[in-house]
Amino acid sequence: MKDARTTLSKLTEIALRHYEMIQPGDNILVAVSGGKDSSCLAWDLALKRQWWDVPFEITACHVATDLADKGYAKPIDEAWLASRMTEWGIPYVRLDVPVAGRLKPGETMNCYWCATQRRTELMKYAQAHGFNKLALGHHMDDILETLFMNMMKKGEFATMPPVMPYKKYPLTVIRPLSLCEERQIIGCADELNLTSFTCSCSFNLEGERKKTRRLIDQITGDSSHIKRNIFASMSRVRPDYLA
Amino acid sequence: MKDARTTLSKLTEIALRHYEMIQPGDNILVAVSGGKDSSCLAWDLALKRQWWDVPFEITACHVATDLADKGYAKPIDEAWLASRMTEWGIPYVRLDVPVAGRLKPGETMNCYWCATQRRTELMKYAQAHGFNKLALGHHMDDILETLFMNMMKKGEFATMPPVMPYKKYPLTVIRPLSLCEERQIIGCADELNLTSFTCSCSFNLEGERKKTRRLIDQITGDSSHIKRNIFASMSRVRPDYLA
Numbered sequence: 001m002k003d004a005r006t007t008l009s010k011l012t013e014i015a016l017r018h019y020e021m022i023q024p025g026d027n028i029l030v031a032v033s034g035g036k037d038s039s040c041l042a043w044d045l046a047l048k049r050q051w052w053d054v055p056f057e058i059t060a061c062h063v064a065t066d067l068a069d070k071g072y073a074k075p076i077d078e079a080w081l082a083s084r085m086t087e088w089g090i091p092y093v094r095l096d097v098p099v100a101g102r103l104k105p106g107e108t109m110n111c112y113w114c115a116t117q118r119r120t121e122l123m124k125y126a127q128a129h130g131f132n133k134l135a136l137g138h139h140m141d142d143i144l145e146t147l148f149m150n151m152m153k154k155g156e157f158a159t160m161p162p163v164m165p166y167k168k169y170p171l172t173v174i175r176p177l178s179l180c181e182e183r184q185i186i187g188c189a190d191e192l193n194l195t196s197f198t199c200s201c202s203f204n205l206e207g208e209r210k211k212t213r214r215l216i217d218q219i220t221g222d223s224s225h226i227k228r229n230i231f232a233s234m235s236r237v238r239p240d241y242l243a
Numbered sequence: 244m245k246d247a248r249t250t251l252s253k254l255t256e257i258a259l260r261h262y263e264m265i266q267p268g269d270n271i272l273v274a275v276s277g278g279k280d281s282s283c284l285a286w287d288l289a290l291k292r293q294w295w296d297v298p299f300e301i302t303a304c305h306v307a308t309d310l311a312d313k314g315y316a317k318p319i320d321e322a323w324l325a326s327r328m329t330e331w332g333i334p335y336v337r338l339d340v341p342v343a344g345r346l347k348p349g350e351t352m353n354c355y356w357c358a359t360q361r362r363t364e365l366m367k368y369a370q371a372h373g374f375n376k377l378a379l380g381h382h383m384d385d386i387l388e389t390l391f392m393n394m395m396k397k398g399e400f401a402t403m404p405p406v407m408p409y410k411k412y413p414l415t416v417i418r419p420l421s422l423c424e425e426r427q428i429i430g431c432a433d434e435l436n437l438t439s440f441t442c443s444c445s446f447n448l449e450g451e452r453k454k455t456r457r458l459i460d461q462i463t464g465d466s467s468h469i470k471r472n473i474f475a476s477m478s479r480v481r482p483d484y485l486a
Contacts, residue, residue, distance in 0.1 A: 232398030
């Protein structure tokens with residue numbers, strides 16, 4: 001029987017090849033929060049770098065916020081994170097971004113704003129330091145949630161794509177876990193003992209997203225087959241059969 | 244306060260204009276089952292014919308099957324249906340299609356097969372008698388159900404479109420109720436006393452479709468706003484943000 005890490009490794013390989021995520025000489029900045037998704041991603045890319053068809057470089061980057069200091073979240077065990085990266089032979093950098101401190105009087109913290117702040121800093125850092133790719137740990141369930149939220153709230157058939165080149169910058173976002181379901185990542189993280197930290201930010205409740213996840217569980221009956229069909233529908237849009 | 248028939252009439256007007264469903268001189272065959280959807284459709288088109296910007300003709304066509312004779316369904320009150328059409332000034336024709344009798348030994352009846360048989364006969368009749376449009380009574384909930392079933396079962400983003408020109412035949416299918424929710428049609432049918440007959444075919448249970456309808460009710464919380472957003476997502480497909 002396949003173990004969970006083999007499954008994850010195979011699914012990221014399929015995604016990397018199918019979406020042509022890696023080109024020779026790519027210098028990839030991997031965003032690592034300390035959570036299971038991006039930890040599994042870093043672990044997987046570190047291994048693949050050793051045998052992949054073409055050479056590429058990776059560096060892990062952790063955006064350290066002031067969320068714990070300001071009481072929004074429990075502190076992250078950054079020493080643990082840094083030593084995992086060392087163990088896997090991945091150069092590690094830390095970026096300090098006082099997300100909460102940047103709030104202007106009257107503004108309130110929310111997930112979207114915090115994520116945008118952190119993303120912007122990652123992009124700036126990547127460009128200033130010669131990275132041409134930014135790898136993020138979003139998985140299939142994240143992508144389907146965003147798809148449904150966009151359909152239901154914005155009236156758009158759109159989501160976070162596996163590969164997204166920025167138009168204004170010489171930078172491409174890649175999501176190598178696009179074909180992995182969260183439960184597969186959890187299995188892998190368990191095997192690798194990467195479950196020491198999960199995001200504890202009080203805003204991570206993110207009402208809408210959690211609600212959407214439950215809705216998707218309901219409509220798919222938690223069936224991987226149906227989830228994969230919905231995912232596939234994104235690449236099989238039939239304009240003649242739409243409104 | 245608007246009454247239900249005014250709402251339905253307005254929504255079909257918006258659909259007819261937005262999707263350019265009617266061109267001058269169109270000769271439209273309206274499929275009438277005797278059920279609430281197609282009855283409201285025929286009623287609405289009969290009224291619109293009197294004041295619409297461009298001239299068009301309509302004829303109602305009922306496909307009479309042997310489903311009741313063979314014990315699959317309760318008989319349809321065709322005399323009632325025919326007299327409604329007369330009342331509304333719509334020429335009425337009846338097509339006999341022995342759907343059940345066409346089953347070969349070993350074949351079993353199902354909704355998809357029966358619907359295809361009836362549709363084919365309607366298309367043949369339309370072409371043989373100079374009709375260039377075929378109007379069907381599918382509404383927004385039908386369209387969303389098919390969208391979700393196609394996403395979940397076939398991995399395609401596709402549904403029954405409001406306007407569908409056949410490639411092989413000089414015939415275009417139009418669905419003027421595309422922007423009406425079923426509850427709005429029920430309201431209109433109630434006002435017009437068109438509820439004498441609802442489809443009683445035992446196969447109308449159509450497990451998958453009913454299940455899908457319940458799922459959509461769950462994910463939308465039965466909100467018209469969210470349903471309309473999902474409907475709108477069909478015309479706002481963003482290829483750069485898909486897999």
